[in-house]
Amino acid sequence: MLSLSDVSVNYGVIQAVRGVSLNVEEGEIVALLGPNGAGKTSLVSSVVGIVPVSGGRVTFKGEDITRVPVEGIVARGLTLTPEGRRVFAGLSVAENLRLGAATRKDPVATERDLNTYLDMFPILKERYHQTASTLSGGEQQMLAIARALMSAPTMLMLDEPSLGLAPRIVDRIFELMLEMKKSGLTMLVVEQNASEALAFSDRAYVLASGSVVYEGAAKDLAASDQLMEAYLGTGVA
Amino acid sequence: MEYVIQQAINALSVGGEYALLALGLAIVFSIMNLVNFAHGELITLGGYAMFFAAATFVGNPVLLLPICVLTAVVAAMLFERIAFRPVRNAPATTGLLTAFGVSIVIQNALVIFVATRPKPVPVPSWMQGTMSFGGFNLPVVQILETGATVCAVAGLVLLLTRTNLGLAMRAAAKDFTVVRLMGIQANRVILGAFAVSGFLAGLAAVFILARRGAVDPLMGFTPVLKAFVACVLGGFGSLLGAAAGGLVLGILEVVLQATLPSDVAGFRDAIVFLLVGAALIWRPTGLLGTRAELGDKE
Ligand SMILES: Nc1ncnc2c1ncn2[C@@H]1O[C@H](COP(=O)(O)OP(=O)(O)OP(=O)(O)O)[C@@H](O)[C@H]1O
Numbered sequence A: 001m002l003s004l005s006d007v008s009v010n011y012g013v014i015q016a017v018r019g020v021s022l023n024v025e026e027g028e029i030v031a032l033l034g035p036n037g038a039g040k041t042s043l044v045s046s047v048v049g050i051v052p053v054s055g056g057r058v059t060f061k062g063e064d065i066t067r068v069p070v071e072g073i074v075a076r077g078l079t080l081t082p083e084g085r086r087v088f089a090g091l092s093v094a095e096n097l098r099l100g101a102a103t104r105k106d107p108v109a110t111e112r113d114l115n116t117y118l119d120m121f122p123i124l125k126e127r128y129h130q131t132a133s134t135l136s137g138g139e140q141q142m143l144a145i146a147r148a149l150m151s152a153p154t155m156l157m158l159d160e161p162s163l164g165l166a167p168r169i170v171d172r173i174f175e176l177m178l179e180m181k182k183s184g185l186t187m188l189v190v191e192q193n194a195s196e197a198l199a200f201s202d203r204a205y206v207l208a209s210g211s212v213v214y215e216g217a218a219k220d221l222a223a224s225d226q227l228m229e230a231y232l233g234t235g236v237a
Numbered sequence B: 001m002e003y004v005i006q007q008a009i010n011a012l013s014v015g016g017e018y019a020l021l022a023l024g025l026a027i028v029f030s031i032m033n034l035v036n037f038a039h040g041e042l043i044t045l046g047g048y049a050m051f052f053a054a055a056t057f058v059g060n061p062v063l064l065l066p067i068c069v070l071t072a073v074v075a076a077m078l079f080e081r082i083a084f085r086p087v088r089n090a091p092a093t094t095g096l097l098t099a100f101g102v103s104i105v106i107q108n109a110l111v112i113f114v115a116t117r118p119k120p121v122p123v124p125s126w127m128q129g130t131m132s133f134g135g136f137n138l139p140v141v142q143i144l145e146t147g148a149t150v151c152a153v154a155g156l157v158l159l160l161t162r163t164n165l166g167l168a169m170r171a172a173a174k175d176f177t178v179v180r181l182m183g184i185q186a187n188r189v190i191l192g193a194f195a196v197s198g199f200l201a202g203l204a205a206v207f208i209l210a211r212r213g214a215v216d217p218l219m220g221f222t223p224v225l226k227a228f229v230a231c232v233l234g235g236f237g238s239l240l241g242a243a244a245g246g247l248v249l250g251i252l253e254v255v256l257q258a259t260l261p262s263d264v265a266g267f268r269d270a271i272v273f274l275l276v277g278a279a280l281i282w283r284p285t286g287l288l289g290t291r292a293e294l295g296d297k298e
């Protein structure tokens, strides 16, 4: 569904991503792991077009989207919940969700999706008319995910959805992602929380200093203390 | 008593005019980080459109009013499309210089192709009269201007809270990248903001021209300066601040005009700016500005 070949991202002279090739098949959850500064955010940002791709090719559903502007990529069904959530703090929960669906032309389906997600994230229903800035970190993350889902994507990239959240909330968010997978959503998840992310992912890539250093089945990586230790520094204590 | 009421409506109408102009500046600034100093030229162009329309095919002066507003809207959108879009991602100073450039080009084009001397602009004669309002005789222009300002601000609030375009504008003022991540076209949001700013400038222009009765190439300078001061006073980037700043500035001017002894009345603007400066020392972010609103751009 999504395919990157030899993608690079540069910020001036800094090379944040160096020739990454990566595939995500329809219906998969793929984890993108790696230490701080590995280039994970840069990679997903370049895929969705909010930072320019400096080299290589990105295709989505067989179509080259390397130079397509953000709006066009989202219109094709690929979106991102950005690092740090970035909900519109001054707007209400309702307004945030409405903006997520702003470009949709199917009011009936939009309304149905809204109800689906409000049931999926009951806290958003409870806080529906409240300003987003009054939500807790976990609630804001749920809002960010629901807002992205309101644009009816076929594939969602999530940049560190568990960042700064209590373990209980993290578990809840990962559960929700499995639910979304069941309803047919394809996902690429950037995570620092390696072992947890691997538990619900199908495959994983490990990025270090801008390059892919490991790719394989999530359970192989999770099962190998050696690999975990080597790439993620989180194996046997 | 009549004098007090007259001065009050005068203050409201001047304040309303500044508020309309300041809102136009603020709405563009909040989204693009651009101080559009060519905003005053929208008034000038609206005025010339009225002049040319009256001189050629429009007999009824009432029709000149929508022509003025429409011209300002179209001109604002053209500014965006032709001048500001190409430099959108350039540093803020480039945008500022572009705005000055647009302003200078338009002023000089009018000087060269039309005339330096003021041209008459006919407005409906009833606009220049007075009307009896609750037993007081008040100038029609001022009543209309106050009313139009209230309606425009109400309309703006509805636009910003009820429509997707308005919501997107508010969101874009805080985090444009994420607005684009919602699939919303950045170009449309920005063009929309310019159209709104043009509409507000056009509305103010109608009343400015009704007062002056003439248009000249440099007439946009003073209004845009006042609007800028109003924005700074209210807190740059804050729409509520712009409206409040405009109102306060207008009221201040009228109060000083009415109370200063005649031998210092000539220093009115200097005194106004001194008071604004003092207000900014007291509250450097402006009356309603907050740090977040001023600096919370990515
Ligand atoms: N806008 C930018 N300008 C310059 N350098 C940047 C920019 N954004 C990121 N970088 C650099 O690019 C490299 C990769 O950063 P990136 O944010 O993609 O890493 P990351 O894997 O997401 O890290 P983290 O886990 O901390 O979020 C880092 O060295 C970072 O300093």
Ligand SMILES: [Mg+2]
Pocket (backbone or CB within 6 Å): A040, A041, A042, A083
């Ligand atoms: Mg990151």
